[in-house]
Amino acid sequence: MDEREDLADYDPRAYPPVAVTVDVVALTIIEGLLHVLLVERGEPPFAGRWALPGGFIRPGEDLDQAAIRELAEETGMTASVAGEPAAAEGPAEETAVTASASGEPTEGTAVAGRVHIEQLASYGAPGRDPRMRVVSVSYLAFAPRLPDPRAGSDASDAAWISIDHLPELAFDHERILDHALERARAKLEYTPLATAFAGETFTISELRGVYEAVWGVPLHAGNFHRKVLSVPGFVESTGQTTESGGPRGGPRAKLYRAGDARLLHPALLRPEREEEIR
Amino acid sequence: MDEREDLADYDPRAYPPVAVTVDVVALTIIEGLLHVLLVERGEPPFAGRWALPGGFIRPGEDLDQAAIRELAEETGMTASVAGEPAAAEGPAEETAVTASASGEPTEGTAVAGRVHIEQLASYGAPGRDPRMRVVSVSYLAFAPRLPDPRAGSDASDAAWISIDHLPELAFDHERILDHALERARAKLEYTPLATAFAGETFTISELRGVYEAVWGVPLHAGNFHRKVLSVPGFVESTGQTTESGGPRGGPRAKLYRAGDARLLHPALLRPEREEEIR
DNA sequence: AAAATAGTGTCTATAAGACACTATGTT
DNA sequence: AACATAGTGTCTTATAGACACTATTTT
Secondary structure (H helix, E strand, O other): OOOOOOOOOOOHHHOOOEEEEEEEEEEEEEOOEEEEEEEEOOOOOOOOOEEOOEEEOOOOOOHHHHHHHHHHHHHOOOOOEOOOOOOOOOOOOOOEEEEEOOOOOOOOOOOOOEEEEEEEEEEOOOOOOOOOEEEEEEEEEEOOOOOOOOOOOOOOEEEEEEOOOOOOEOOOHHHHHHHHHHHHHHHHHHOOHHHHHOOOOEOHHHHHHHHHHHHOOOOOHHHHHHHHHHOOOOEEEEEEEOOOOEOOEOOOOEEEEEOOOOOOOOOOOOOOOHHHHO | OOOOOOOOOOOHHHOOOEEEEEEEEEEEEEOOEEEEEEEEOOOOOOOOOEEOOEEEOOOOOOHHHHHHHHHHHHHOOOOOEOOOOOOOOOOOOOOEEEEEOOOOOOOOOOOOOEEEEEEEEEEOOOOOOOOOEEEEEEEEEEOOOOOOOOOOOOOOEEEEEEOOOOOOEOOOHHHHHHHHHHHHHHHHHHOOHHHHHOOOOEOHHHHHHHHHHHHOOOOOHHHHHHHHHHOOOOEEEEEEEOOOOEOOEOOOOEEEEEOOOOOOOOOOOOOOOHHHHO
16 A cells, blocks of 8 residues: 555566456355356366356456456346445454345346345465466355356356365365355354345245255254244244245245344354364 | 456456555554554655555565565564464454564563464455555454554654544545454454463453453453353463552452464353444 | 452353154145 | 144253452552
């Protein structure tokens, strides 16, 4: 920022150029399994490898905007910045924007819903891109259902890949993805963002499915149910129920929508985690 | 990262140059009050204004290294990367390095201790620096005591400023500082990082002073005491006590050092916060 | 002696989790 | 009929916080 320096006055133009990119870790849940949006690279380096969607920031474009644009380019969903919390809340993350899918304001069958996107971290190790110095600002996005990914207009392909069957990734994207997953798991504890994975309305069971997919552990149905309803503002009733019972039986479930809470209190903590404490 | 593009092939060199800087929000506690390290700018823009210490990243230098270097340049303490947790923990932050003061391995009176430094967030709004496009990667540092700030060799001055008496800051540094403070407050809940503000050894009262300074609320001495000791690995006894009682009376306090926990479980949650929940 | 502080004891309200159970839907 | 699921009741244990209290040290 300030060009204070011990030696000469630092003119960035005197240095080899630095490129700034934005990479997006977009997560969604398909068939009860957590998936991440990946693109297949068409050109070297790492041609043929899968990578996180991303690209260079453009002149006049804020970082958040760049992330939203990149996500939109891959998913086809047009997104717009809805707001940014002044000073990050709770477990204090940084910039967070909420993007809402437009085009189909009807909350019908398909796309429906909001996409949550927030900044994750930046990566700038020399050599992480063999071509030049690249600093990547990564973003984390939670998407409901699957706005079926469409390949960019270049030669590459885009797809939602289960995190249980990840291919080798290009660059340091595996590390970025690891950070993103840990962040996502933590966010579900303190925020109502699990609802961003669900549709406009959802059952408590579906919400539990989100937690189980992201955390990778089974949760006790009864206790989860009571707990969710006991957290003020997490969900609010629609008064509706599902049309029918579950595919393998059971009564119709009540439908809820996201409540107005920005933080969950008390939080839904992940069961144990001895290992991670020390 | 990947040069996928809808239109032409994007060559970053075809764009106006982007500069990447690192800004550090270094916090310490002086006389029971939270202070932040600021430098007075010697040149336009914002000449005469206070700003966060920072500067351009250098070729071959990782972002973490740049942050450590910037901090060292202002505080005079030489720091070195000690380690980085693979996948961030708990409330899931990203890169985290622990820098330890060298030079005086003796844990005597003065400097002593470890400096914790971790990446906070990046800021890249167009126009945030009037000169050119600048993306700033900000860092948050917790420092024990005060390695008395020394001005850089340029015309500017450096000082620890109480967060209760902040001057107007240059650029968007006030926003960065706000994010940093919120992050710091949250980190104290889930991690043992409060010990990074204390010396090599400390009393429970001193530790409580850290929490009170950062959170800005008084805490119940008795309950805090019992709670800290009940969290596994937060602190460990040295078997020693202070030489004398407090300045205004009271028995000698037992001395502790930081324990081996990386996360606090159960966490020390801030009292209430109704407002922030909705 | 008075005042401040370190540290402990105790009680209450809340929350987490284990478990059991009813009701309602499916195949 | 058998089975899966939605949702509720109950019990045990852990935790947060209020409050009281003793012991030790300084002024």
